[in-house]
Amino acid sequence: PAGGEVLFFPDPAMPCRNGKGCRRNNCTYAHGDTSLIRLLQWLGAAKQTLDVCVFSITCDELSEALLAAHNRGVRVRIISDNDQMATKGSDIERLKAAGMPVRWDKDAAHMHHKFMVLDSRFAMTGSFNWTRAGVLENQENVVILDAPGIAAKYAEKFESLWAAYA
Amino acid sequence: PAGGEVLFFPDPAMPCRNGKGCRRNNCTYAHGDTSLIRLLQWLGAAKQTLDVCVFSITCDELSEALLAAHNRGVRVRIISDNDQMATKGSDIERLKAAGMPVRWDKDAAHMHHKFMVLDSRFAMTGSFNWTRAGVLENQENVVILDAPGIAAKYAEKFESLWAAYA
Ligand SMILES: [Zn+2]
Ligand SMILES: [Zn+2]
Numbered sequence: 121p122a123g124g125e126v127l128f129f130p131d132p133a134m135p136c137r138n139g140k141g142c143r144r145n146n147c148t149y150a151h152g153d154t155s156l157i158r159l160l161q162w163l164g165a166a167k168q169t170l171d172v173c174v175f176s177i178t179c180d181e182l183s184e185a186l187l188a189a190h191n192r193g194v195r196v197r198i199i200s201d202n203d204q205m206a207t208k209g210s211d212i213e214r215l216k217a218a219g220m221p222v223r224w225d226k227d228a229a230h231m232h233h234k235f236m237v238l239d240s241r242f243a244m245t246g247s248f249n250w251t252r253a254g255v256l257e258n259q260e261n262v263v264i265l266d267a268p269g270i271a272a273k274y275a276e277k278f279e280s281l282w283a284a285y286a
Numbered sequence: 287p288a289g290g291e292v293l294f295f296p297d298p299a300m301p302c303r304n305g306k307g308c309r310r311n312n313c314t315y316a317h318g319d320t321s322l323i324r325l326l327q328w329l330g331a332a333k334q335t336l337d338v339c340v341f342s343i344t345c346d347e348l349s350e351a352l353l354a355a356h357n358r359g360v361r362v363r364i365i366s367d368n369d370q371m372a373t374k375g376s377d378i379e380r381l382k383a384a385g386m387p388v389r390w391d392k393d394a395a396h397m398h399h400k401f402m403v404l405d406s407r408f409a410m411t412g413s414f415n416w417t418r419a420g421v422l423e424n425q426e427n428v429v430i431l432d433a434p435g436i437a438a439k440y441a442e443k444f445e446s447l448w449a450a451y452a
Binding site for chain 2: 124126128130175225229230231232233234235243245246247248253254257258259260261263265267270273274277281
């Protein structure tokens with residue numbers, strides 16, 4: 121039987137920057153374990169590698185978690201879609217400017233994946249793009265699998281796209 | 287360790303209607319095990335229930351596999367997105383006309399899922415919409431998990447959306 125965690129969106133609110141200790145009266149941000157908070161915890165748990173292959177990345181909280189991983193020595197690599205990178209709010213340029221290796225598809229077809237491989241052991245996939253609409257508006261799902269065999273298949277695809285988009 | 291199968295798109299071609307016994311000279315359709323053919327085999331293996339929750343369904347081969355399952359007594363239910371249903375080529379109206387129970391979201395946010403639960407045992411998720419572009423053009427992935435615990439979580443979400451979209 122597969123071990124894994126399933127997350128569903130939309131969340132009721134974006135996470136509060138003050139965390140669970142927030143003392144603001146009537147703070148409307150989320151303080152509990154939303155799906156985004158769980159996903160941020162997964163990114164925070166990466167020790168060695170994070171290979172992210174996601175169509176659209178515009179959610180600042182997730183980009184900041186990638187930057188934090190990069191800054192603590194995790195080898196982060198990102199593949200995204202060229203059409204999405206041109207859209208307003210894309211965080212890809214910011215991540216690239218921070219020294220993160222980023223590649224993207226060059227053609228009209230969509231690099232439509234939304235998967236990630238974490239420490240060669242965990243694989244994440246689903247419908248969820250890394251956007252505010254994905255977090256707060258749409259019906260979305262993510263499954264995170266503790267499954268090295270499955271992770272290896274996604275890692276192989278990542279390497280092949282990484283080479284193709286060089 | 288999770289048991290499962292990972293499929294990647296695009297495929298080189300749509301499956302040949304003549305199958306592996308095709309004798310057409312220079313037939314340009316696919317005769318081997320493409321990702322779409324594997325997915326059609328999964329749909330063909332359903333015995334009791336197929337709960338399909340997919341943003342966009344316009345690929346005739348997949349719709350026909352749903353119809354075939356319905357006609358052999360599998361309880362097929364479909365949830366899709368209202369915006370997508372209005373697009374040209376959507377097969378949802380045809381499936382509904384064939385007596386298949388179909389529901390859809392009523393609001394502007396996207397019902398963006400692309401998951402399926404098969405016989406309460408197998409769960410499928412990933413980036414893949416059931417469209418020709420998904421099969422032949424885009425970079426897409428699907429994971430099919432033999433994982434009743436994970437399938438139960440997707441089944442619960444299916445029931446809650448099914449009730450919400452009544
Ligand atoms: Zn707060
Ligand atoms: Zn043929």
